[in-house]
Amino acid sequence: MPDYDWECPVCHAANVAGRESCLQCRSPASLSANEIERLRVAYHEDPGFDPGAIVDFGLTDTVELTAVAHASELPLRFHGTAREYFCIWVVNLCLTLLTLGIYSAWAKVRKKRYFYSHITLDDTPFQYLARPLPILKGRIIAVILALTYYSSSHFFLAILPYVLVVGLIMAPWVIARSAAFNARYSAYRNMTFRFDGGYREAVTTIYVWGLIPAIVVGMMFNWWDSVWIPGLLFGAFSLLFPWWMRRLKAFIIERTSYGGAYGRLTVTGGQLFAVYAVASLIVVGGAIGAVAMAGTMMHGGGDLSPYAFLFFGAPFYLGYVLAFAYIQAHISNRVWNHARLGSVRFRSTLLGRELAMLYVTNALGIIASLGLLIPWAVIRTLRYRVEHMQVFLLGDLSAFQGEPADTVRAAGSEIGEFFDVDLSL
Amino acid sequence: MNAQPVTIAGHYYDGRQPLSRPATLIFIGEDVTLHGVEPSQTFAGRALLVSPRVGCAERFIDLPNGGQFLAPDSEVLDHLRQYSEAEGVAAWLEARMPLAVAGVVIIVALLLFGYFVGLPAAAGHLAQRIPMETERTLGREVLEWLDGQQWFQPSQIDEETQLVVRQGFNEMTLDLPTAAQLRLEFRNSKFIGANAFALPGGTIVITDGMIKQSESDDELLAVLAHEIGHVELRHAMRHVLQSSAVAVLVATVTADAASLSAAVAGLPAVLAQARYSREFETEADDFAFELLKRHDISPAAFASIMERLAADRGEQERAWSFIASHPVTAERVERARAAAEP
Numbered sequence: 077m078p079d080y081d082w083e084c085p086v087c088h089a090a091n092v093a094g095r096e097s098c099l100q101c102r103s104p105a106s107l108s109a110n111e112i113e114r115l116r117v118a119y120h121e122d123p124g125f126d127p128g129a130i131v132d133f134g135l136t137d138t139v140e141l142t143a144v145a146h147a148s149e150l151p152l153r154f155h156g157t158a159r160e161y162f163c164i165w166v167v168n169l170c171l172t173l174l175t176l177g178i179y180s181a182w183a184k185v186r187k188k189r190y191f192y193s194h195i196t197l198d199d200t201p202f203q204y205l206a207r208p209l210p211i212l213k214g215r216i217i218a219v220i221l222a223l224t225y226y227s228s229s230h231f232f233l234a235i236l237p238y239v240l241v242v243g244l245i246m247a248p249w250v251i252a253r254s255a256a257f258n259a260r261y262s263a264y265r266n267m268t269f270r271f272d273g274g275y276r277e278a279v280t281t282i283y284v285w286g287l288i289p290a291i292v293v294g295m296m297f298n299w300w301d302s303v304w305i306p307g308l309l310f311g312a313f314s315l316l317f318p319w320w321m322r323r324l325k326a327f328i329i330e331r332t333s334y335g336g337a338y339g340r341l342t343v344t345g346g347q348l349f350a351v352y353a354v355a356s357l358i359v360v361g362g363a364i365g366a367v368a369m370a371g372t373m374m375h376g377g378g379d380l381s382p383y384a385f386l387f388f389g390a391p392f393y394l395g396y397v398l399a400f401a402y403i404q405a406h407i408s409n410r411v412w413n414h415a416r417l418g419s420v421r422f423r424s425t426l427l428g429r430e431l432a433m434l435y436v437t438n439a440l441g442i443i444a445s446l447g448l449l450i451p452w453a454v455i456r457t458l459r460y461r462v463e464h465m466q467v468f469l470l471g472d473l474s475a476f477q478g479e480p481a482d483t484v485r486a487a488g489s490e491i492g493e494f495f496d497v498d499l500s501l
Numbered sequence: 502m503n504a505q506p507v508t509i510a511g512h513y514y515d516g517r518q519p520l521s522r523p524a525t526l527i528f529i530g531e532d533v534t535l536h537g538v539e540p541s542q543t544f545a546g547r548a549l550l551v552s553p554r555v556g557c558a559e560r561f562i563d564l565p566n567g568g569q570f571l572a573p574d575s576e577v578l579d580h581l582r583q584y585s586e587a588e589g590v591a592a593w594l595e596a597r598m599p600l601a602v603a604g605v606v607i608i609v610a611l612l613l614f615g616y617f618v619g620l621p622a623a624a625g626h627l628a629q630r631i632p633m634e635t636e637r638t639l640g641r642e643v644l645e646w647l648d649g650q651q652w653f654q655p656s657q658i659d660e661e662t663q664l665v666v667r668q669g670f671n672e673m674t675l676d677l678p679t680a681a682q683l684r685l686e687f688r689n690s691k692f693i694g695a696n697a698f699a700l701p702g703g704t705i706v707i708t709d710g711m712i713k714q715s716e717s718d719d720e721l722l723a724v725l726a727h728e729i730g731h732v733e734l735r736h737a738m739r740h741v742l743q744s745s746a747v748a749v750l751v752a753t754v755t756a757d758a759a760s761l762s763a764a765v766a767g768l769p770a771v772l773a774q775a776r777y778s779r780e781f782e783t784e785a786d787d788f789a790f791e792l793l794k795r796h797d798i799s800p801a802a803f804a805s806i807m808e809r810l811a812a813d814r815g816e817q818e819r820a821w822s823f824i825a826s827h828p829v830t831a832e833r834v835e836r837a838r839a840a841a842e843p
Contacts, residue, residue, distance in 0.1 A: 157556075160557065163596070163598065163600075166604035166608070167595050167600070167601070170607050172753060173611045173612075189553065189588075193558030194556060200512065200514075203552070226745065230639060231635045231638065265514045265519035265569075266519075448605070450757050454758070473520055477517065478518065478519070
């Protein structure tokens with residue numbers, strides 16, 4: 077709050093000390109040069125624009141200030157309850173165990189159907205359309221792949237490198253197929269989503285720098301005598317990971333369409349890098365705390381009980397959980413806040429510490445109840461996520477034009493297709 | 502469908518634009534009329550397709566014109582053609598709390614039975630069917646790796662002692678089914694001290710430290726008999742099978758919680774696998790006692806070397822017994838003494 081009289085940088089109205097936002101145009105008192113520039117343009121060109129509206133949006137993460145200030149919100153609601161989901165979860169688990177895993181495909185459909193049906197956007201629920209058999213087919217393929225990998229890594233070590241190479245070749249296909257499957261069987265208001273990213277594009281997206289195949293194949297066939305080259309490659313990849321992540325997210329989002337409108341992602345790798353950098357600092361902080369505590373305890377003298385490590389392990393574990401939650405929250409925020417689908421914008425406001433609190437209480441509840449509270453944990457996590465997501469419509473919903481093939485029944489009839497398998501687990 | 506007209510209020514989506522239109526479906530006899538669109542449309546009731554019930558959510562009714570009607574859940578919808586009959590059964594089960602409670606009991610019973618009876622038995626049978634040769638590559642690679650990474654140095658024990666130990670080993674294994682696969686290797690190791698272990702494929706390694714710790718040949722043979730037990734009872738293979746089955750089971754049960762916290766899912770798997778491991782040790786002990794007695798060696802030799810090793814390491818075992826891979830030494834010693842009594 078400024079303790080001096082100030083002139084609004086956007087509309088030049090005079091404001092007295094103590095005002096946090098401009099009397100005339102509601103612009104916040106503190107703004108970066110970039111934000112001032114944008115607000116000025118918007119304010120002077122568009123009399124209907126209200127800079128005050130953007131205050132609610134958190135300026136740091138909102139690129140399209142002007143657009144969002146005009147938007148109307150489509151309410152997003154979650155209606156699931158722990159009690160209902162508990163019953164579904166028990167039936168799913170029980171039948172999956174009794175049928176030695178076969179029911180798991182039906183279980184997945186029931187679970188997804190429950191979540192989709194209990195999330196409403198503008199009072200209309202989403203619809204999950206997949207049938208169990210393609211999912212079962214996908215799971216059988218996954219089990220065969222897993223067994224091949226497992227037996228070659230345990231018993232037939234000589235063929236392991238070749239198995240991994242086949243895995244590298246297949247991975248982009250798996251990613252593209254499961255994205256397509258998910259999109260095609262997700263519908264909103266009788267129109268399905270689409271994903272049209274192909275194998276070739278998936279390969280160039282995931283392997284563009286050739287780092288992953290180089291590291292994996294190189295290590296498998298022992299190309300290098302020293303550990304320095306793979307070490308350097310690995311280090312480089314760790315640093316570039318946020319940019320790689322951005323590519324992957326952009327591939328999924330920009331190849332997804334609804335009613336003829338494609339997704340767009342404007343987040344930069346640097347913005348994601350900042351999230352990982354802060355998370356690393358949190359981990360380092362936790363580690364320092366753990367070492368400091370261990371130090372003081374050793375100083376205290378006497379024997380360390382076998383449980384002592386639990387105590388000085390605590391800050392380290394806490395740091396890890398915080399960092400994990402921080403990444404989850406802020407990557408999600410940055411990606412959603414810089415994503416759009418046609419004229420639809422999103423705003424995600426997850427907080428790392430709230431998410432961490434949720435994870436810790438979930439873990440404690442699950443342990444104390446010997447697993448019976450798992451459905452409760454799932455529901456409250458999902459509720460938190462949905463409640464911290466807003467959807468805005470800039471234009472008109474009628475801009476989304478469904479093709480005949482988008483309708484639910486047409487999608488359902490494509491089931492006979494051979495490669496219609498769900499490989500996402 | 503009864504003769505009385507039934508009206509359902511809801512929303513209509515034409516599939517061309519994501520717009521919501523209030524509408525009603527009126528069922529009269531075999532037909533159904535959609536009001537709220539211009540002009541109203543009439544279809545045969547049989548042509549409608551209803552999405553499965555799930556929780557208390559609204560249900561989707563696909564219409565023959567490519568449109569969709571969204572209606573609150575009601576009994577009326579159950580009389581129409583269903584998108585999936587099987588899911589109707591699932592929905593019926595899911596709607597009953599007493600069934601859920603019964604389900605929990607069944608799940609617990611299945612998991613306990615599988616863990617204590619089913620898995621060990623199945624893994625035992627399966628392991629016998631998988632030839633030992635499949636493990637040999639792995640065992641050889643492990644030994645080569647240990648040798649290459651400086652974990653092991655060549656043994657410093659003189660040839661004469663080695664020969665004596667080898668002879669005892671050969672005599673003991675002569676009439677065992679896995680005699681052809683069993684192999685004895687001597688190694689020196691600064692890192693693992695007095696130790697002996699069985700590698701997959703039947704190779705048994707004994708360290709110089711162990712030979713120096715022993716006060717008689719019988720003690721050494723007792724240790725080797727225990728390792729032979731691991732090979733003979735196919736513990737390497739059973740360990741792989743049982744612990745991966747446990748991992749799959751834990752993953753199935755905690756699938757929904759997995760993304761919430763890895764620690765929640767990891768701990769039960771570790772505890773469950775540790776118990777199997779301790780069971781293998783006890784089985785190998787029992788096998789060893791029998792084998793020793795058949796060759797006129799008292800299992801008391803096993804007790805004495807175990808005690809000496811434990812005293813040397815000064816372990817604080819009890820506190821960690823539930824997570825340890827080996828049973829508490831005192832118990833093993835006791836069992837050995839009991840086996841030694843005629």
